[in-house]
Amino acid sequence: MTDEQPDSRADAPERETVEVTVYEFVGGEPFFATLVDRFYAGVMADPVLAPMYPVDDLEGAKYRLRSFLVQFWGGPDTYSQERGHPRLRMRHFPFAIGQDERDRWMTHMRAAVEAAETIPEVKGMLLGYFENSATAMRNQADR
Numbered sequence: 001m002t003d004e005q006p007d008s009r010a011d012a013p014e015r016e017t018v019e020v021t022v023y024e025f026v027g028g029e030p031f032f033a034t035l036v037d038r039f040y041a042g043v044m045a046d047p048v049l050a051p052m053y054p055v056d057d058l059e060g061a062k063y064r065l066r067s068f069l070v071q072f073w074g075g076p077d078t079y080s081q082e083r084g085h086p087r088l089r090m091r092h093f094p095f096a097i098g099q100d101e102r103d104r105w106m107t108h109m110r111a112a113v114e115a116a117e118t119i120p121e122v123k124g125m126l127l128g129y130f131e132n133s134a135t136a137m138r139n140q141a142d143r
Ligand code: HEM
Pocket: 049, 052, 053, 054, 060, 061, 062, 064, 065, 068, 083, 088, 091, 092, 095, 097, 101, 102, 103, 105, 106, 130, 133, 134, 135, 137, 138
């Protein structure tokens, strides 16, 4: 036994915990730009989902999803500055979203998340969030 108490050393940086947002952890905007690009590649090849999206404004649609995700995961609040409160469920009312549409959307988003370059824990956070929010976006009974 010695008088030394290793666990209480004030100069033990390896024991410090630093909290960062997901946005910071993944390296910011470029991560979400790539995620959304991959997601949209899947959506545009999907015969059920593709017709729902604005063909003449795909870049705009990508930009809206990307800036929303940046804001949600802790980045700049540009989305709300430009578009106001997200109110995502309300913004999706014009689109008929049943279980099939929801599952297709999730299939493309899951592929985009799995292809992303980050650690499994972050992928798990993203997938959990998308699973729940995609379910909440349904606005049609099953046909
Ligand atoms: C469940 C299936 C879903 C379908 C079929 C769907 C479909 C669409 C469509 C057709 C648009 C219009 C594209 C545009 O011009 O911006 C849109 C917009 C958008 N969606 Fe979804 N969506 C789904 C789920 C989700 C989820 C889960 C999120 C977020 C986690 C989300 C976030 C957004 C955002 C941020 C916009 C732009 C809203 C705006 O500012 O106008 N969507 N969605």
